[in-house]
Amino acid sequence: MDVGFTLGFIVVCLLVAFFALAFVRNQDEQAKAKGDAYYKAYKEQINENLKKQEYGKGYGIKCPNCGQVNVKKISTTSRAVSVGLTGLASDKIGKTYKCPKCNYIW
Numbered sequence: 001m002d003v004g005f006t007l008g009f010i011v012v013c014l015l016v017a018f019f020a021l022a023f024v025r026n027q028d029e030q031a032k033a034k035g036d037a038y039y040k041a042y043k044e045q046i047n048e049n050l051k052k053q054e055y056g057k058g059y060g061i062k063c064p065n066c067g068q069v070n071v072k073k074i075s076t077t078s079r080a081v082s083v084g085l086t087g088l089a090s091d092k093i094g095k096t097y098k099c100p101k102c103n104y105i106w
Ligand SMILES: [Zn+2]
Pocket: 063, 064, 065, 066, 067, 068, 099, 100, 101, 102, 103, 104
């Protein structure tokens, strides 16, 4: 591995991270300057977006067992691992969602 290339790559990564952080902070400051109500809505929007990212396709889906809104969608990888570990008896086969609260799978 070329050391110069590796170092250059690390520097670029750090710069990208730095600018991304600066951008987020700038957005944050601008939202703050627009007043408390706006800032609150802005934060809520960010939280919603984070939740959407975290839950993916399970976002907004309700658990039929305990009523928890926003559940986890079982990924193909997780299902494949489950099949690999337990054979065909995996309880995840044919199930798509998992509740983060009561662990119900359906
Ligand atoms: Zn549940």
